Amino acid sequence: MSTSRANELLPVLEQEIVTGTLPPGTRLDETILAERFGVSRTPVREALNRLSATGLIEIRPRRGAIVAEISVQDLMNMFEVMAELEATCAKLAARRITPEEKKALLKAHQACDSLASGEEHDLYYERNTHMHNLIYQASHNAFLEKQTKDLRQRLSPHRRLQVRIPGRMISSSSEHDALVTAILNGNSTLAEKLTRDHVTIQGERFTDFLATLPAHYLRNSA
Incomplete structure (x- = not known):
């Protein structure tokens, strides 16, 4: 309770x-x-x-x-490392994923995609997290999986806010589709690149991300 x-x-x-x-x-x-x-x-x-x-x-x-005090630079540093950890997970998953894990990953992606056009942001985030966890597990590297989950937990509140940005769930699900396909096809190089691009915050996504942050983050970065 x-x-x-x-x-x-x-x-x-x-x-x-x-x-x-x-x-x-x-x-x-x-x-x-x-x-x-x-x-x-x-x-x-x-x-x-x-x-x-x-x-x-x-x-x-x-x-x-x-x-705690935290700055935009702190967050960007963590997201940069997160992108590399997740990219490595995806690369290894494409090489090591089992047939049963492939079925589970595809099912998780479909469950996530079914919510992409709606407004159930928190449920989408939960399903999104589950799908990413399956990729970490499919890397079959327990140390990498733990480090990735630990950092994801630290970034969880900010990633939860990201899915509330208008249109982000649709674009996120589209990125998932390409990423899952690469993993299922065993294309480790493509899976690594797509995951890094999916997690990295840059360009318009950086501007959108800043818009979700209160003013004190920007002051702390000065």
């Missing part, structure tokens, strides 16, 4: 932090949050621990949980 309630609190707090409703330096008091959400302090503490794992907050001795 505690984990279930923490799962409900987490996206709300993520959204408020990445949009600036809770700016850097804000202290997140467990008792106040518990009263606000009508829950005990246990799920609040669990949600805060998970936010700490993503780097959105810092848990400091005697001060508790504090919303």
